[in-house]
Amino acid sequence: MNERAPWEMFENFNEIVYASDMETYDIIYMNKAARDSFQITEEEYKKQKCYSLISRFSLPCYFCTNPKLKVGEFYEWVYHNPYLKRSFKLKDTMYCYEGRKIRIEIAIDLTLNEQENRSVNEMIRDEVFINSCLTMTHSASTPNESMNFMLQYMGQYKGCKSASIYEIRNNNWLYHTYCWDFENGICPVKAPFQIDFLEYIKEWKRKFVHNEPVILKDMEIIKRKMPEFYSYLAPEGVSCMVFIPLLYNGEISGFLRVDDPPDKKAKNIALVGRMMSHFIVSIIQRRNLVENLEYLSFHDQLTGALNRNALNAHLKKEDKRQKGRGVIYCDVIGLKKVNDMLGHASGDKLIVRAYQTLAGLFPGKVYRVGGDEFIILEDGKEEREFNQTVSQLKKKIRAENISLSIGSAWADGGEVGFEQLFKAADECMYEDKFSYYSQEEPMTGVPRETKRRSYGARSIAEKPQTSFGTFIEKCYFDAESFFQSVALPDAPFYLYCGDLEKNLYYISDNLKDDFNFDDNLVYDFVTHLEIRI
Template sequence: MMDKPDDLTGLVDAIDDVSELVYVADPETHDLLYMNRAGKTALNIDSLEGLKCYKVIELQDAPCPFCTNQYLRTDETYSWETTNPVTGRHYLLKDRLIKWDGKLARLEIAFDVTDYEKEKKDLRYALDTQQVVLDCIRILYKEQDLDKALNQVLQIIGQYLSADRAYIFKIRGDKMDNTHEWCREGVVPQIDSLQGLDVSIVIPWENELQNHQCIIMKDIEEIRGEKVYDVLSPQDIQNMVIAPLEENGQINGYFGVDNPPREKIRNIVSLLETLRYFIMITFQRHMDERRLQHLSLHDTLTGFYNRNKYILDIPEIANAGGSVGVVFLDFNGLKEINDFYGHSYGDQALKKCAEKMRAVFGNANLYRTGGDEFVIIASDQSETAFLSLVDTLRASLTEEQLPVAMGYQWQETSSDLKTLITLADQHMYEDKRRFYKDSVSSENPTRRPRNSSCIE
């Protein structure tokens, strides 16, 4: 060990007992002049004879390109941070020039801040993750286009986690499809080849899935020999994290990422666990909205469009051009049927009517515009074809003894659709008046069909 300068003996003895790493080096030759006990222990050094600071401390073959000598002064301390390649620890460094044996020398004190730095990084990651979650939630709730919202969320998650792919699978029966995908630049998309996969390929993770847990695969070789390995291996997947999606307690899909950095896997799970709930809620919300939209535009009894849809469609059909035929139908005596035989019987009669209309005019727009009123709008058909369908429908209703009044009208262009509708409506009421005029049975003015089984 090199001798300590007499005027620094007391100071050096004190420094030898501190836990921080301390060394002194010649700023010109980079020779190590002194290192305290903690430094020697950390760097596994017995003697400093002939050792250079850059070799011992930074494992460099030449003076460090980041050496701070040029910034050092005798009246001011220079502070910086680095992670040491020998110890693997992160240090806050305090450097300055001091007098050592009559010459200026570099003094460096290293404070181990690894744990603090880790806490700081963990806090930063937690805050960043929270912001990512909030950004994703905001997109899921504000974006009306479900596919667009999910693709944006996958992009945010994939980029934040430095993954190769982020994706969603949906289960349909015993098959599952890759429905949404984001890929890092340079990664080949897989979505087209991941359709109609057998759901049984996830058997290796059955226990985790039964407990609704995330699937963590740190090394694909762990599942070599399983069917899922043959699916994942061609995609160049080394590791992955997948969170199950659920509906009413049943797994109906997956949300996951491929090839994130291994050091991030521990933190990925909590992020996916949080986001999967909001993705599930978003799927459910969109399903509910579709159901509501369907209900707002469809008649629940017959499955026909309702009056709301009829009003919305009229301008669109009128602007489409081309020929159009309109049929108005009214079920005669529905109130009396409901009163005499019950609403269930009346509903069955209406449903049977609707079935006959659908069987004949299946390609037309079919509407139930009121309790006993129906409208058929058939576009782009010749007059002959349209009238033939009307005759077929009338015969079918008569055969089933369904008392329906009917009026119809056809024209070459749909531009004056409102007039066409008015004429068809008028013809229907004329037919209805003839029906009641011809009804002579005061006991049953609605002429209940003799073959009641046809509508019950």
């Protein structure tokens, strides 16, 4: 004779009872009261998921209590079932049966209990509020509008003084990102709170990680225990603060702060805020995704500079300029040679270094418009001020030994369009590049243009063969081993050899290690060595 399942004793129980598999959500039992309430037969409910039949959801309930259940203990909560249009006090527990974890839920009808019914009615109103809030929130055009609307809707509906969102970013700094208050509506936010926030709120952390709100009714406590945090929150004239944690992947990502809810409503605010916190985190993640996509659309991935899309967007939305505009056009000299001789990774480093130099003088104004080309827009400057800025740039690249051709052009007000300015700066840049290649190389005395034309023109076969060359060609000779054997690690001298025309050098291991070079093959070695010395 098979042993009866423990839930079968509830078959004639007056209250609704059902059992479901906690892993698959399959309903495995419903007593008579449950079958009658949902108007379903014994054969029909066994084909259903609990969330589908009980709550009419297509996915597991976001408020499912399965993670909170333990064997031998009951978890109690209240739920209004919109399908049955009745409110229940629920008692849930876990039972292990035939190797499966089974959820058993007993539902006690609250409609006949006046005292609890008032609580239920308030919960129903809150549920209507949350549904209305989410409907309006998702109709907003941007995540920021959604968040501002949610705070405003919550503050006005619950009669609070203010509501704010704080987020934890960048090594646990606290950022005040959204704010609404009763008198001013959407308000400006504060600067970041420069402190390890999670370390600072040890007393709250245990509650926060379990998604439990913190209600403060004595401002002197927080003022005494956390004076810096109190000063940042600035709760002047506030008698009660409710803090609801925002959790993302189980980690504390920030909190919702609500000030001065109506008398005896703090717990209700905490409950509603706790339910809303999931949607707040969802909006924040949607905002972060949008911002990341916008960043990728308007920034160069190698350097972080603004790109052509950003330049076009800036030019489209600009108003008529009352003052002048200057355009600086920069081109990295020798990029192809570096790519050919040292590889594209070294070429990328050269591009990044050039950008960092430009960005140091022109933060937020540098656009990468080609492989080795950058444009800088200087709006609202007089001609004299603009020319001084260009002179500063030329001094800086000389000081940092960065090879850039620079061209610039300036025009007053809206007299000349960007395309004309760009063309003038481009022509000026090519004049600067021609001047550079016309100069003699300091070490060789050969004009750079001659060196550039002759680069790679001669083959080794055209050079006269020497005795040493014949020896290397005919006999076994490891030139690198010979070179490094002379330059021993503890030797009091360093060795290097180089091609002055190509400005490419091979350096000994002890020279590479002692002066922190990345490789034995170094382009423009003499300059880099001078910088290190």
